[in-house]
Amino acid sequence: MTVLDSLIKQLSRLPGVGRKSAVRMAYHILRADEGYAAALAESIVHLRQRIRPCSVCGNYTEADPCDICSDPSRDRSIICVVEQAQDIAVLESTREYRGLYHALTGVISPIDGVGPDDLTIGRLLERLRGGEVTEVILATNPTVEGDTTALYLVRLLEREGVKASRLALGLPVGGDLEYADRLTIARSLRGRTALSSD
Numbered sequence: 001m002t003v004l005d006s007l008i009k010q011l012s013r014l015p016g017v018g019r020k021s022a023v024r025m026a027y028h029i030l031r032a033d034e035g036y037a038a039a040l041a042e043s044i045v046h047l048r049q050r051i052r053p054c055s056v057c058g059n060y061t062e063a064d065p066c067d068i069c070s071d072p073s074r075d076r077s078i079i080c081v082v083e084q085a086q087d088i089a090v091l092e093s094t095r096e097y098r099g100l101y102h103a104l105t106g107v108i109s110p111i112d113g114v115g116p117d118d119l120t121i122g123r124l125l126e127r128l129r130g131g132e133v134t135e136v137i138l139a140t141n142p143t144v145e146g147d148t149t150a151l152y153l154v155r156l157l158e159r160e161g162v163k164a165s166r167l168a169l170g171l172p173v174g175g176d177l178e179y180a181d182r183l184t185i186a187r188s189l190r191g192r193t194a195l196s197s198d
């Protein structure tokens, strides 16, 4: 395989990039000045070398704990639970929320063989036992798996004596947080509803 073919093959593996786009990108890189190609390659390598999940909340970060966990101005009485670390950036972009986060690294999905123990639920419970947290916002996606996970967490939170609320109002059913617009997310944060398991 030539170097060009190899690059095209690697680029085609990216989400949303078909073979045609991969070919176009590869030729673009080939024609661009050498500095661009080097900077692009370096950024990709650094991304994997330097960015790690925060040991507290799971947010992608270069410093551990992350900027949000170590920010003294954040409200430590409230944790927003999201499916993936990348959802944190989406919620942050609304500038509506000043509490902390917790990334589950997935959702409960028996079909895919994912159970509660495969997620960071244990670590979330540890954080609650510090006693500082009084409310948890469940911002899992409005899908069957997201709802199942939220319901499972509501029961656990009740046992811990922590108030649970659900971020769902205004979000399209089956839609991902990732694709919702900022205004919709901001509105659903303000209009979050209290939950109980009964």
Ligand SMILES: [Zn+2]
Pocket (backbone or CB within 6 Å): 054, 055, 056, 057, 058, 059, 065, 066, 067, 068, 069, 070
């Ligand atoms: Zn963090």
